[in-house]
Amino acid sequence: MIDTTRIDWSKDPAGxxxxxxxxxxxxxxxxxxxxxxxxxxxxxxxxxxxFYSRSRQKIWTKGETSGHTxxxxxxxxxxxxxxxxxxxxxxxxxxxxGTETCWGERSSSSNLQFLNELDDTIDQRSIKRPAGSxxxxxxxxxxxxxxxxxxxxxxxxxxxxxxxxxxxxxxxAADLVFHLMVLLRARNLHLADVTRILEQRHRR
Numbered sequence: 001m002i003d004t005t006r007i008d009w010s011k012d013p014a015g016x017x018x019x020x021x022x023x024x025x026x027x028x029x030x031x032x033x034x035x036x037x038x039x040x041x042x043x044x045x046x047x048x049x050x051f052y053s054r055s056r057q058k059i060w061t062k063g064e065t066s067g068h069t070x071x072x073x074x075x076x077x078x079x080x081x082x083x084x085x086x087x088x089x090x091x092x093x094x095x096x097x098g099t100e101t102c103w104g105e106r107s108s109s110s111n112l113q114f115l116n117e118l119d120d121t122i123d124q125r126s127i128k129r130p131a132g133s134x135x136x137x138x139x140x141x142x143x144x145x146x147x148x149x150x151x152x153x154x155x156x157x158x159x160x161x162x163x164x165x166x167x168x169x170x171x172x173a174a175d176l177v178f179h180l181m182v183l184l185r186a187r188n189l190h191l192a193d194v195t196r197i198l199e200q201r202h203r204r
Contacts, residue, residue, distance in 0.1 A: 001044055001075040008081045009037060016052060017082050021094070024073045024087040025116040025192060030094040031102040033062075035084065047072045049088050068092035115191060118178070122185050138182050146183045153179050 009015045016034040023030055033051035035043070039059055042050040049070035050061040063069030070088035077084060095102045125135040138146055153176040160169040181191055 002077050002084075004037070004040065006077055006081045007037075007040075011082050014054070016054070017084060019049075019051065019084040019086055021049060021070060021086045021088050023090060025089070025119060025190075026106070028101060028106050029103070030070070030088070030090060030100075040084075043072060043086075044075070049086060062094075063091065066092070066096075068094065070094070115177075115181075119181060119185075119190055119192075122181055126185050135182060138179070139186065143183075143186050146179070146186055150176070150179045150183050 007017065009017065011017075015036050017036075019033050019035045021030045021033065022028065033049075034054060035050070036052045036059075039050045039052045042048075042059065042061070046061075048061050048063075049072055050059060052058070053060050061069070069091045070086075071091060073087040073089060075084060075086055090100070093100055100106050122135060125133055126139050129136045129139065138149070153172065157169070157172045157176050160172040164172075184190055184193070
């Protein structure tokens, strides 16, 4: 994932570099750990974030006892070659105290946070396909039917905007966003990918 020859392991006497872990869905900083060369190699090979414990002086994979692993999404090295930024999907609370991050729970100041939770739920539905789930029905219907459903919801939003009240418009908009998220997941994409495009356009 990264060019390990750019890493300057010599800056620390023990050959360790800080590794900041961030949730790719909302940018939350989950924890700070330390890696040596072996821990980094294991992380890239297995796809599970692995650290070197300074207190126990041993390699450890996050969640090896609790089951709350960190699934590796990406690795980036800073400009000085001595700090890693890791994007990883948490499988449960990250902190050993039971909180979502090592700084407590994530901020719930924005309702947009719920979109990340919904995205996670859609991900799980796409994998597990529980019986009786409407989302399961959408996935099993195939991409063509999903696309058709998004088109139908888009038309309903337009109609609601012209002839219905605000509550009806919001309800139709919610339906459209949900079905769009399912369609994106069927193509292995997420709402966060759409957000990146919007951000890029905004900054031009």
